[in-house]
Amino acid sequence: MKLQQLRYIWEVAHHDLNVSATAQSLYTSQPGISKQIRLLEDELGVEVFARSGKHLTRVTPAGERIITTAGEILRKVESIKQIAQEFSNEKKGTLSIATTHTQARYALPEVISAFIKQYPEVALHMHQGSPAQIAEMAADGTVDFAIATEALEQFGDLVMMPCYRWNRCVIVPQGHPLTRLPKLTLEALAEQPIVTYVFGFTGRSKLDEAFSHRGLEPKVVFTAADADVIKTYVRLGLGVGIVAGMAVDPEQDKDLVVLDASELFESSVTKIGFRRGTFLRGFMLDFIERFAPHLTRERVTEAVQCRNKAELEELFADIVLPVH
Secondary structure, X not given: OOHHHHHHHHHHHOOOOOHHHHHHHHOOOHHHHHHHXXXXXXXXOOOOEEEEOOEEEEEOHHHHHHXXXXXXXXXXXXXXXXXXXXXXXXXXXXXXXXXXXXXXXXXXXXXXXXXXXXOOOEEEEEEEOOHHHHHHHHHOOOOOEEEEOOOHHHOOOEEEEXXXXXXXXXXEEXXXXXXXXXXXXXXXXXXXXXXXXXXXXXXXXXXXXXXXXXXXXXEEEEEEOOHHHHHHHHHOOXXXXXXXXXXXXXXXXXXXXXXXXXXXXXXXXXXXXXXXXXXXXXXXXXXXXXXXXXXXXXXXXXXXXXXXXXXXXXXXXXXXXXXX
16 A cells, blocks of 8 residues: 555545546546556455446545544644754745635735745645635645635534634725714614625624524525625615625725624624644744634644634633724
8 A cells, every 4th residue: 555545536536437538637647546546456455436337426435434533644644744843944835715705805914925925945835615615624734724614514623713803894885875874783783685695604604693683584686695796786876785894995985884783693704624633833823823823833832732612612702802
């Protein structure tokens, strides 16, 4: 059994069983991958993939267990490499982050800019996706860190730490009827066509919960994962926008009226998560602290030692999170 064979079955499983696409991503040949998978299956005495002719059709039950274990082995190998790199050159390496558009566009630029200046030899890779996709990428080792508001709790093998609180605002064109109200209410919002985030993105669940709690049914006419897209359609008159407060730029959005909605919705918490057992290099710990200054190296070390979600919550219970 070779590490290369384990890499091949892992990659094929994560390329929708497309051996050709896997070969392209690994800069090798399709026949070479197929041969090594067959050799591994022959050695193990079970099929990892079911086939129809020359095509892979699904992962077998045995294959699912084998691929999961292969992923764990490959991550351990990567950790060994990370440890060696930390001692050979502590300021050189790679850092992969998965996050949403809102975080990438509004919360991370200054942090990343300063980080790159401090660590010019660290290659930084950013992946964007839905919160569920982001958490999964961290859980399976595709990325080092997941930064999101929703869905991280679905993956119990992630160490999740709170970074900051944020809330929403309502954006409308100049002269909109909502700007003439003495006080913004959920009832008034529910009467308007609403443009906001896709469910599962950027704290959308808190918005839906607020309306539901009051027995109201919001008229959501358009959804998007991108706050800039939401603002574009507000400008077109499609409806009133509900976005994260951090997603409003005083200069670029000065044609819109911003109405504070922090009293209407419960605040959300953005978290950073990484897979339990990840070896955190010095620059990775530095990135976390730059993004969330209260997450010092000492506190991150304590978080890693927590055995479950309850212990993690207790560790951060007394922390007053900054508000963005």
